[in-house]
Amino acid sequence: MSAGEPTDAVSKLCPNCGLCCNGVLFADVELSAGDDAGRLAELGLSLVKKESKLAFAQPCACFDKKLCKIYDERPKRCRTFECGLLKHVQGGKLDANAALKTISKTRDQAEKVRVLLRRLGQNDERLAMTKRYAQAMSAPVDLSASENNSELRGELMLAVNDLMQVLQRNFLK
Numbered sequence: 001m002s003a004g005e006p007t008d009a010v011s012k013l014c015p016n017c018g019l020c021c022n023g024v025l026f027a028d029v030e031l032s033a034g035d036d037a038g039r040l041a042e043l044g045l046s047l048v049k050k051e052s053k054l055a056f057a058q059p060c061a062c063f064d065k066k067l068c069k070i071y072d073e074r075p076k077r078c079r080t081f082e083c084g085l086l087k088h089v090q091g092g093k094l095d096a097n098a099a100l101k102t103i104s105k106t107r108d109q110a111e112k113v114r115v116l117l118r119r120l121g122q123n124d125e126r127l128a129m130t131k132r133y134a135q136a137m138s139a140p141v142d143l144s145a146s147e148n149n150s151e152l153r154g155e156l157m158l159a160v161n162d163l164m165q166v167l168q169r170n171f172l173k
Helices: 005-016 037-043 076-080 082-092 094-121 129-138 149-170
Strands: 028-030 047-050 053-057
Touching: 005 082, 005 094, 028 047, 037 047, 082 094, 082 129, 082 149, 094 129, 094 149, 129 149
Parallel strands: none
Antiparallel strands: 028 053, 047 053
């Protein structure tokens, strides 16, 4: 593998994915020692206290659906995170085109979950998918609704289960 290949894998995969920034993989990201919280806030991250650390919520306010707007100044955890799919491509265990197909299928599955969340009335796209899911599932069931909420909840649970399995298998290892 040549020295340029890891960067090449990042440039091929990451702009087509974004799952680590769009609220699908993570609900929030904790800052690390050495991160300049003041500068990150100036750049657009909304920092909140999470136990004894500072964190920012996902989807990231600096993610434009393809690229990070603060890439050169992003937090340490963002700089050091590499998903399992990227690691496999960089390690020569997986072809970039196969990885792109996995990304596409995973994004389609995440969109299926989003559609079901919207159908259940959870429309706040500013929240991470896990938080939207929790809100949708904890809402009272409206038995008078034209659409059967209990069936939709069942579909949502299955769709989230399928998505979580794909994320665990391909992105979080």
